[in-house]
Amino acid sequence: MKRALALAFALLGACVPASEKPPPAGAAGFASDPSPPTRGEPFMTDDGWTITFTRVAIMANISAISANPKYSGGAERWEWNAAMHAEPFARAIGIGPAAISVTLQGLGLPVAKHDNVSRVNVDDAIDARFRVTADDENSFWPDDRYHDGPALIVSARAEKGDRKLAIDLGLLGTGANSLPFDRTHTLVVREDDLTLLPLLVAAENLFLAGADPYAGRFDLIADADSNGDGQLTPDELRAVPIDCETCATLGSPPTNMLMLISSRTPRVLVAQ
DSSP states (O other), X not given: OHHHHHHHHHHHHHHSOOOOOOOOEEEEEEEEEEOTTTTTOOEEOTTSOEEEEEEEEEEEEEEEEESSTTSOOEEEEEEEETTSXXXXXXXXXXSEEXXXXXXXXXXXXXXXXXXXXXXXXXXXHHHHHTTSOOTXXXXXXXXXXXXXOOSEEEEEEEEETTEEXXXXXXXXXXXXXXXXXXXXXXXXXXXXXXXXXXXXXOGGGGTSOOSSTTTTOHHHHHTTOTTOSSEEOHHHHHTSBOOOTTOOSSSSOOOBXXXXXXXTGGGGEEEO
């Protein structure tokens, strides 16, 4: 009887296929570098304000999809200090041509304490800022108990003559209730290797760039300091109305100054 059972187990084991070797794969991502203003060099707006960034941090999804239908793609969430070089990537991508994108996207809050987010040169204080509701207060979630965290955190000083202002914002990736804005490009993934495309972070585009008539006019932002304390708060910026049908990058046109600044966040990422 024992011999019969042993033989049965041996035959059963022979029917189970051996584990298949995973297909060859590599990793793909972006070599993120700051523009001079993003790393802290002063720059000037069209109306004479000198602005200096003291902090720029990003949260984004890096995703890659292989052009070969036999291979799957991958995506990973990263947060990094945009004032320094960083290499956020997605791993386990099939070798050969692939489409890769970086999408500014904050966390859906609340999140589990041990979520899967990789950090590059981000301390606990900045990480904690990514885990509170964005200043825009827009949400992709249908349930009011959930909100979106910021995808872009910026702090800056602004000076013009005797006036000095400080600004500190945690912005959604795109503003309004629109789909995340992504930049997609192609590259060739090599086996057991990391392939990177260059990516420039130009935070100055929050105040300089844009097709809207408010671009480069920091006076309109500075005037939001209604109590004259030198600190531009989200509530003060939200109280400044905007009427501009052409101002929206995605979604509905912004209705206040905070939404206008947030609508420019896609312009911060510049493909090279």
